Amino acid sequence: MIKNKISWMIGGEAGYGIMAAGTTFAKACSRGGLHVFINSEFPSLIKGGHNISLVRVDEEEIYSHLDTVDLLVALNQETVDLHLSEIVPGGGIIYDGEQINVTKDTLKREDIVLYSIPLTKIIRELGVELLLRNTVVVGASMAILDYDFGLLEGAIRDSFGKKKGEIVEQNVKAARMGYNYVKQNICQECGYKLEPRKAPERMLLTGNDAIAMGAIKAGCKFYAAYPMTPVSAILHTMAEKAKEFNIVVKQTEDEIAAMNMIIGAGFAGVRAMNATSGGGFSLMVEALGLAAMTETPIVTVEGQRPGPSTGQPTHTAQGDLKFLLSAGQGEFVRIVIAPGDREECFYETFNAFNLAEKFQVPVLILVDKFLAEDYKTTEFFEHSHLKIERGKLLSQEELNKISEYKRYLNTEDGISPRALPGQLNGVHCAPSTEHDEAGFSHEASEALMTPEVVKMMLEKRMRKLSSIEKELKPPKLYGPQDADITLVSWGSTKGPIFEAMKLLGKDGIKANFLQILYLSPFPSEEVKRVLSSAKIIVDVENNYTAQLASLIREKTGIEIQHKILKYDGRPFYPNFIYKSLRTIQ
Known part of the structure; x- marks a missing residue:
């Protein structure tokens, strides 16, 4: 009997509550003190297509999903056909025997336990919509795993709490019917069991949730x-x-408007943010340059998915790194942050607003579908130490002492004192064209914009880099200093890499992991220091061209020979990384 370790999957068509079922199952497990991770896949369709929600449960903290399934819930035949090979020996399938033809003969496998449950019949007896099959099978799953129904009921009431009371009760009743049917009619023992544990309450969060929380904590007051x-x-x-x-909060007509609106809000002194994907960010690029030229603080989240063009809207990739590092004509300072987990999504989003205002630059937060949308149990964030820092924002008292305010004053650190619209003595121009310290551009007078002034202003803006580099946290090195193998990566690969390192440890192989959190400005010296002493270096990325490895070569001169790359629209499985590493080590 395997206790409190299971990989549970539900599959079916879009429109039949696949994601809701996965979340409800996970919430019930989380309420029982267990750690969970949810990975979902779905096409860009409102109804139809193949959808799955894969929930991994464990007593110990987990960082990723697995490439195996212990218990498969199939709401249609397609789910069985597509995922049969993923079911482990001794695993099981829950299905409606009246609707799906599943036998050991048709499967050609004797090592799978079959749980035929008359879902359609139960729904008819309840007198509810067929949609509620998803709740029935969650109840049945919990009974097979011998889990406390009370925890499931609490999760259902939480998930459907905003709906009418009748809908909530229907779902509780549907789950109870599925649970009772198994207890009364199925004698086949499952090789897996879930048992509640005493543990502190945790959140079940996506990266998107954590980013929104971080923005709110940072005092974001305008979101477009x-x-x-x-x-x-x-x-x-x-x-x-x-x-x-x-x-x-403004839902704009397009991404161009969204970017220009947050620039306007930032210019007015309001902390502002937007979020988009690669296609939307492409439309924002010209305005990104406006934020840089006017030295207006903004925060933009870019959630990667496969490209080019529309690509795969509901799948994942890490193909936009170089795009964000160089987006926009000319040369200007931007900060690019790539959080690797939900904690970093929260804290680095908070930090992004401080950095944007302190250095008066655009800050880009780079995530992907895997991190943005997948759920993980997460400890409550400690936030009492977080402080909002607004940089060189002038008070009215300070402005009163300035005889001639220059918005773009050429300072030693490149950061100019900032006044806001409406402040006395703080009137200034903020043009998109090159300008002098007072904000006047060649449009006003060619005599003002001499080559010397143009050179001075560009150098002034670029001089911020040295101050920013001192402010940013160095790359994180996880694992022993004297590792046999050093993995280097960024973003969402962090979780699967952690899991792969555990697998290597069981083989007696010492591995460490260099996570590069800040990608611009790039921490060249620290990366060079760590990698120069590494025995074997392996780059792990969710793109075809090994964009981080290319960046490391550009910035440090170190050529990484070994690369594990994935570019099929799916995130890394820990086992994929582990097996790839074993061919190297």
Whole structure:
């Protein structure tokens, strides 16, 4: 009997509550003190197509999903056909025997336990919509795993709490029917068992959730976005919390408007953010340069998905790194942050707003579908130490002492004192064209914009880099210093890499992991220091061209020989990384 370790999958068509079932199952497990991780796959369809929600449960903290399934819930034949090979020996399938033809003969496998449950019949007896099959099978799953129904009921009431009371009760009743049917009619013992544990309460969060929380904590008061997968949920959360936290939320007509609106808000002194994907960010690029030229603080989240063009709207990739590092004509300073987990999504989003205002630059937060949309149990964030820092923002008293205010004063660190519209003595121009210290451009007078002035102003803006580099955290090295193998990566690969390192440890192989959190400005010296002493270096990325490895070669001169790359629209499985590493080590 395997206790408190299971990989549970539900599959079926879009429109039949696949994602809701996975979340409800996971919430019930989390309420029982267990760690969970949810990975979901779905096409860009409202109805139809193949959808799955894969929930991994464990007593210990987990960082990723697995490439195996212990218990498969199949709401249609396609789910069985597509995922049969993923079921482990001794695993099981829950299905409706009246609707799906599943036998050991048709499967050609004797090592799978079959649980035929008359879902359609149960739904007819309940007198509810066929949609509620998803809740029936969650109840049945919990009975097979001998889990406490009370925890499931609590999860259902939480998941459906905003709906009418009748809908909530129907779902509780449907789950109870599935649970009772198994207890009364199925004698076949499952090789897996879930048992509640005493543990502190945890959150079940996506990266999108954590980013929204970080923005709210940072004092974001204006959010403008055009919905785009995989970061649309940030818009939903900000809209839901707008009244509670006094946030203006605007769903714009397009991404161009979203970017220009947050620049306007930032110019007015309001902390502002938007979020988009690669296609939307392409439309924002010209305005990104406007933020840089006017030295207006903004925060933009870019959630990667496979490209080019529309690509795969509901899948994942890490193909936009070089795009964000160089987007926009000319040369200007931007900060690019790539969080690797939900904690970093929260804390680095908070930090992004401070960095944007302190250095008066655009800050880009780079995530992907895997991190943005997948759920993981997460400890409550400790936030008492977080402080909002607004940089060189002038008070009225300070402005009163300035005889001639220059918005773009050529300072030693390149950061100019900032006044806001409406402040006395703080009137200034903020043009998109090159300008002098007072904000006057060649449009006003060619005599002002001498080559010397142009050179001075560009150098002034670029001089911020040295101050920013001192402010940013160095790359994180996880694992022993004297490792046999050093993995280097960024973003969402962090979780699967952690899991792969555990597998290597069981083989007696010492591995460490260099996570590069800040990609611009690039921490060249620290990366060079760590990698220069590494025995074997392996780059792990979710793209075809090994973009981080290329960046490391450019910035440090170190050529990484070994690369593990994946570019099929799916995130890394820990086992994929582990097996690839074993061919190297």
